[in-house]
Amino acid sequence: MMLLLLQFVLAAASFMQHAVQAYTHPRSSYVRMVASAPSSTSIDDDIMPTRKCNILICGGGPVGLAMALSLAQRGYNDIHVLERNPSASYFEVDKSYLYRIDGRGQKLTDQLGITERMAEVSTTTPEFLNITIIKSDRSVTTVPAPADPRQKTAYWLPRRALLSFLHSRIEENDTYRDAITFHYGTTIEGLSLPENLQSMEAEACVRVRCMDGTIVNYSTTKVLGCDGMNSKIRTGLAAWATEDGEWHIQSKKEHDRFGLHYIDSKSAGLRYKILTLLDDSPLTIMDPTNITKKELCYSYVSKSKAGSQGGFRLGLLPLKMAGIPRTANIIARSTTPIFMLTTGLELIEYLKSEFPQCDIDRMIELEEAERFAKSPGGIFPKSQYCLESQVILGGGGGGGNGVVYKQGEGCGGGIVLLGDAIHAFPPDLGAGVNIAFLDVLNLLDALDECNGDWSRALPQYEESRAIQSRAICELIPIGFPEQYNHMPMRKSIKLLGVGMRVALSKAIPSLFSPPVFFMCQDVNLDYSQVWEKAKRTTRNLIVLGFAMIVAMLGTILRKFALPSLFT
Numbered sequence: 001m002m003l004l005l006l007q008f009v010l011a012a013a014s015f016m017q018h019a020v021q022a023y024t025h026p027r028s029s030y031v032r033m034v035a036s037a038p039s040s041t042s043i044d045d046d047i048m049p050t051r052k053c054n055i056l057i058c059g060g061g062p063v064g065l066a067m068a069l070s071l072a073q074r075g076y077n078d079i080h081v082l083e084r085n086p087s088a089s090y091f092e093v094d095k096s097y098l099y100r101i102d103g104r105g106q107k108l109t110d111q112l113g114i115t116e117r118m119a120e121v122s123t124t125t126p127e128f129l130n131i132t133i134i135k136s137d138r139s140v141t142t143v144p145a146p147a148d149p150r151q152k153t154a155y156w157l158p159r160r161a162l163l164s165f166l167h168s169r170i171e172e173n174d175t176y177r178d179a180i181t182f183h184y185g186t187t188i189e190g191l192s193l194p195e196n197l198q199s200m201e202a203e204a205c206v207r208v209r210c211m212d213g214t215i216v217n218y219s220t221t222k223v224l225g226c227d228g229m230n231s232k233i234r235t236g237l238a239a240w241a242t243e244d245g246e247w248h249i250q251s252k253k254e255h256d257r258f259g260l261h262y263i264d265s266k267s268a269g270l271r272y273k274i275l276t277l278l279d280d281s282p283l284t285i286m287d288p289t290n291i292t293k294k295e296l297c298y299s300y301v302s303k304s305k306a307g308s309q310g311g312f313r314l315g316l317l318p319l320k321m322a323g324i325p326r327t328a329n330i331i332a333r334s335t336t337p338i339f340m341l342t343t344g345l346e347l348i349e350y351l352k353s354e355f356p357q358c359d360i361d362r363m364i365e366l367e368e369a370e371r372f373a374k375s376p377g378g379i380f381p382k383s384q385y386c387l388e389s390q391v392i393l394g395g396g397g398g399g400g401n402g403v404v405y406k407q408g409e410g411c412g413g414g415i416v417l418l419g420d421a422i423h424a425f426p427p428d429l430g431a432g433v434n435i436a437f438l439d440v441l442n443l444l445d446a447l448d449e450c451n452g453d454w455s456r457a458l459p460q461y462e463e464s465r466a467i468q469s470r471a472i473c474e475l476i477p478i479g480f481p482e483q484y485n486h487m488p489m490r491k492s493i494k495l496l497g498v499g500m501r502v503a504l505s506k507a508i509p510s511l512f513s514p515p516v517f518f519m520c521q522d523v524n525l526d527y528s529q530v531w532e533k534a535k536r537t538t539r540n541l542i543v544l545g546f547a548m549i550v551a552m553l554g555t556i557l558r559k560f561a562l563p564s565l566f567t
């Protein structure tokens with residue numbers, strides 16, 4: 001509690017310092033407020049201060065911080081990061097999941113030159129090859145983790161550790177620190193676009209509510225929407241695209257520009273809550289001296305069977321960074337009894353009856369149990385993706401608005417969406433942060449290729465990300481959404497199918513590919529290639545199945561029905 005308070009005070013102090021430093025100028029008259037999110041305030045925007053900046057990064061999650069660091073490395077300055085949390089190290093317990101940065105995500109960390117340092121605060125694949133399963137009958141078994149040890153080492157670290165790590169890489173370097181200003185504790189409320197996007201002076205305006213309730217408008221030529229799955233920047237663009245009549249006439253996609261496409265899956269709708277655990281709890285209640293280790297992975301299986309009766313597991317993922325508490329994910333159907341409990345005491349009693357193998361009193365504090373019972377947790381979303389991810393501002397062209405870009409028309413700027421703002425999905429394949437880092441890398445590559453000309457780089461970025469965003473969302477339902485034990489029968493059928501695909505892919509690799517779950521671990525394949533291979537395998541399986549049915553019918557006919565025809 002004290003730590004939280006201290007973080008809050010420091011963030012407030014830091015914000016005040018930046019507020020004094022930032023250049024303030026009267027609100028530009030050409031900004032038309034077409035796309036602000038509905039606001040609860042009645043304060044007139046015209047009297048609010050407008051701060052001008054070079055680059056505005058909306059959202060200080062993994063993508064926002066990686067983008068800020070990357071742009072500072074390329075020599076951009078006057079970069080401002082808006083983030084509603086009070087600091088990078090703020091502990092959001094319901095987001096305290098573990099990221100697995102695989103070879104895809106490492107393409108970015110390699111380019112930033114931070115992979116080796118990241119290893120120091122992460123658990124690596126060789127350290128995380130086994131899962132210890134402790135059943136309610138107190139039996140203990142160890143099984144290999146579902147990771148391919150031949151693949152490049154992956155780094156496992158909690159969200160808070162990743163954010164602190166990225167933030168520290170900025171803070172420790174004088175140049176980056178001077179180039180980037182963080183505004184923690186600020187909430188983005190809406191986006192406005194100018195009347196004429198192609199005017200050389202065109203700037204977007206982002207409306208922000210500060211911690212003390214005041215509103216500030218940020219005016220800039222470059223906005224990066226890294227504000228997650230409910231992105232205000234994306235909804236602002238969608239509202240603008242729908243409202244702006246003149247722009248429509250030139251656009252082919254019209255109303256659904258910046259709209260979301262949804263794909264359902266068997267894991268969508270599952271509820272999750274995260275429970276913070278005490279360190280050094282015994283592996284089982286039977287042996288109080290055999291203590292769990294933070295860097296190892298454990299799975300405690302409940303007494304009730306998985307599925308509709310409400311059974312679930314306590315999954316303890318490995319953790320290395322000091323000072324971060326260990327957590328257990330509880331992922332189950334919304335109707336599971338654990339989600340119906342309303343007090344900490346009820347929760348402790350319930351856990352004791354469901355997990356007789358655990359010394360619950362040494363695992364969970366009553367205060368934490370109380371917090372857990374009150375927390376709404378979260379719901380796995382349906383996969384959602386947005387095919388459009390950019391609008392050009394200031395002198396450029398292209399960008400799906402029907403205007404052909406002429407080279408040499410200036411470097412322009414634009415509004416660009418990255419990460420969960422353009423693709424969000426359940427965490428079944430551990431792909432979220434990796435595809436998000438690939439977005440960052442892709443935008444940087446496009447900017448490098450176009451010599452920093454945003455008006456040429458953004459359409460390139462949009463084209464390549466649209467393919468990948470859709471592909472990963474299509475892969476989620478056919479990956480392994482049954483893994484959470486909420487539909488045991490389907491999980492068994494799925495595992496049979498997985499076994500069959502593994503066998504066929506080994507026997508005839510030219511016709512059949514391995515299951516999606518395994519292909520996603522092959523970092524040499526991008527998600528669109530995995531999707532293509534999965535579709536091809538399914539097509540070939542259908543043909544094979546059809547051929548087998550025809551062959552069987554032929555055999556039956558030959559034996560029983562029409563033997564005379566074949567003699």
Ligand SMILES: Cc1cc2nc3c(=O)[nH]c(=O)nc-3n(C[C@H](O)[C@H](O)[C@H](O)COP(=O)(O)OP(=O)(O)OC[C@H]3O[C@@H](n4cnc5c(N)ncnc54)[C@H](O)[C@@H]3O)c2cc1C
Pocket residue numbers: 058059060061062063064082083084085097098099100186187188189226227228229230231232272378418419420421427430431432433434436
């Ligand atoms: C339960 C769960 C488990 C997950 N597990 C994994 C996993 O194991 N592996 C994996 O790779 N991915 C996982 N993900 C997905 C992963 O978290 C995201 O893909 C990844 O964080 C994307 O990063 P981002 O920066 O685009 O968005 P986010 O991480 O969502 O960051 C957005 C940032 O913007 C800030 N923000 C949002 N709105 C505003 C606003 N209006 N004003 C100011 N700030 C704002 C937020 O506070 C946040 O810091 C999981 C997701 C969930 C929900």
